[in-house]
Amino acid sequence: MLNKVETVETGWRKARGEPSLLDVFRTISVAPGATPWRKFLAFFGPGYLVAVGYMDPGNWATSLAGGAQFGYTLLFVALLSNIMAIILQALCARLAIGSGRDLAQACRDAYPRAVSWPLWLLAELAICATDLAEVIGTAIALNLLFGMPLEIGVVVTALDVFVILWLQNKGFRWIEAFIITLLGVIAICFGVQIALADPDWGQVVRGFAPTTQIVTNPQMLYLALGIIGATVMPHNLYLHSGIVQTRAFGESLPEKRDALKWATVDSTVALMFALLVNASILILAAATFHKTGQTDVAELGRAHELLAPLLGLSIAPTLFAIALLCCGLNSTVTATMAGQIVMEGFLDIKLPAWVRRLVTRLVAIIPAIIVTWIYGASETGKLLILSQVILGLQLPFAIVPLVMFTASRSKMGEMVAPKWLTVTAALIAAIIIALNMKLLFDLATG
Template sequence: MTSDGTDVTADRNFEGWRRERGEASMSDVHASVAVTRSRSAFRRALAFFGPGYLVAVGYMDPGNWATSLAGGSRFGYALLSVVLISNIMAVLLQALCARLAIATGRDLAQACRDAYPRFLAWPLWLLAELAICATDLAEVIGTAIGLNLLFGIPLELGVIITATDVLLVLYLQNKGFRKIEAFIIALLGVIAWCFLIQILMARPDWGAVIRGFAPTTEIVNNPDMLYIALGIIGATVMPHNLYLHSGVVQTRAYGHTTSEKREAIRFASLDSTIALTLALLVNASILILAGASFNATGHTSVEDLDKAHMLLNPLLGSALAPTLFAIALLCCGLNSTITATMAGQIVMEGFIDIRLKPWLRRALTRFVAIIPAAIVTLLYGSEGTTQLLIFSQVILSLQLPFAVVPLVMFTADRKKMGALVAPRWISVIAALIAMLMIVLNLKLIIDVFSGSA
């Protein structure tokens, strides 16, 4: 029996694990949200409403803004198909994360640690930490730019201010994990309204928008377009989200029987699917706004967040548009830094089993991210930060297979998953997604080294 009350002897029924799970992920909030045993399926489903929105935050972070702005201003609506395909990939992969966590009691980091020998698990841990550093770099810079655009705060000072999100997480978590979820959902609502108003102001060509959701071979044949497309994939299907979801879904006290877990998988998957649909709308809105405001008016090189902010007023004829843009950016950055801090905790605990006090874990994760962000900001200022944001998202895309492949393998293994193993058709589609990512990444590497990208 672990300190959180979970019976680890159940692991012995699954022969695929090299070791028992040990203490649960995020043990201070593990199974802290009660699941009602009401006869109403709707009321039971409401208990699972929340974790999907924490995950959705990572699908609309400041790094995503940079790639979507670049894609929209350069290529109009052509990359909307990539946004849609990325979101479909995300829905399936996040559902597998929930399945893995609920079936085995392990987050993805713990599963890698318990399934692989150290010479494989430790490199996977280092790659996961690299992905979180790339994520934090984008989010800290994005938040600092948002503070600069709204309040005129210098970027260097803005980076330091982002450290206060640790205090916010600690305060909200002391009030209960539901408070964190409520705060993040409220900010997501603000973001959605900001973009809805801006889209109405921009008046895009809706026929061209609809055609943009149809895939085209030009994306693969054009190295510049492929580079941005991979950035969009990296910014949408983010590695740290896979670790995050498999951890936060375990905050629900869903029970221990197979039927209870099966229902929990269904409700958790529904929660993440609805939340990611909202993320799709926001991501598409960013690209549509860039296409309608910049590409359609001949401004095909708008990639910097501050430049986009500056041009919205004269192009849309309203001083409200740039203000809404800055508010949405700040909300995205604040939301993303909170969830990335949680993901860092899950990765640290899961892979190397380091157990620190909650405040120290979160402070360490946040301050480690601030150091490189501060250096980059001091060296480059506002100029060049967008290129770094895009590059960080490509790094995430390159790291994706190292998180996705283990996830697909674990959830398809009956010895590890028992009766809750993923259906064969889902495993096949997930494997095809992993293969597609690997092929696209190899092509990107070839293009970069050949000078084509």
């Protein structure tokens, strides 16, 4: 066993340091001889924290715009994004369990500072773009539910730091319970709205089939990349590789393999749930806005305003706003932890959670306040979509290191990814990079 550990460590430039999120590291026990059901329950949770990032307010904006403009066509992109996410999150769990490092620590320990520091800056940019979407989404939800002005709502969102600190003090299982409860509320809200919208299920099924229009139509490609950026989110790769290590799964090879199996089951089931929510948003937009010729709906506030007359019930807009608020609250919790993991992992700097949260929040709040003050609610949808495109452009800088680390036997030892998984993940990275280049070319040429 000692030789194996030494073999793994010789693949890294630096020795493994303290884990990120030290206060919750290995705090949830996993009984070695437990039944499969008990092991499933032991690993049940991290996948749903990851799934939150796949249905945040930025995702709503891109899915609403895609459904309103192009009907059910972009459902294929939502499905493709989800498949990409399942594979990449499985690699994150493998990296964490096999090497004992999250993705940020792995970059720090594998690369010189000339490489790791730019990667850290890009990761911080991705988290700020994520937080920007959450700030605007939560502020819009507060406005829709309570009539709170957007400018005030944006500032109020900074107070969620106290909710997060309270949950962290209660224990990691409380954070997971909070997240899963709000996800349940979101699912119920959309279930009712889809039933009211009564979509054409034949067209829904056909929407999951691929089409060349997605690449040939620049506007469709822009929204498709926004959906990919909103679905396969860079900060989730850092987050998952950190929170998987809240489980005390043991150090032997059989225990690690067993842990990887259950962690992958957890994330896969959670991401299939996320696909249902994402598809529901797009289907709702297609069945209400696209069907009635309202093809320019991208702002969340306008979508809320149109739901009552189109669906015929006053409860529909309220359900929409409640689901949006739950999404915003959920996303702020996971973005906080991702921010901690990125800063602690890359820089080995331990900041109090409330300091890290406020710094991240301020960076997101300032542009949100400027946009809402100058343009009001009319331009927030465009800012949300732009934030998701920024995430899509940053994705390769997180995916490529992840694929390289998990494919390296010197770094992963016996937990190295099988060839088929590495090839599949590399293909996903190539597709995302190609889409980014096409998008940049289209933007440059007008």
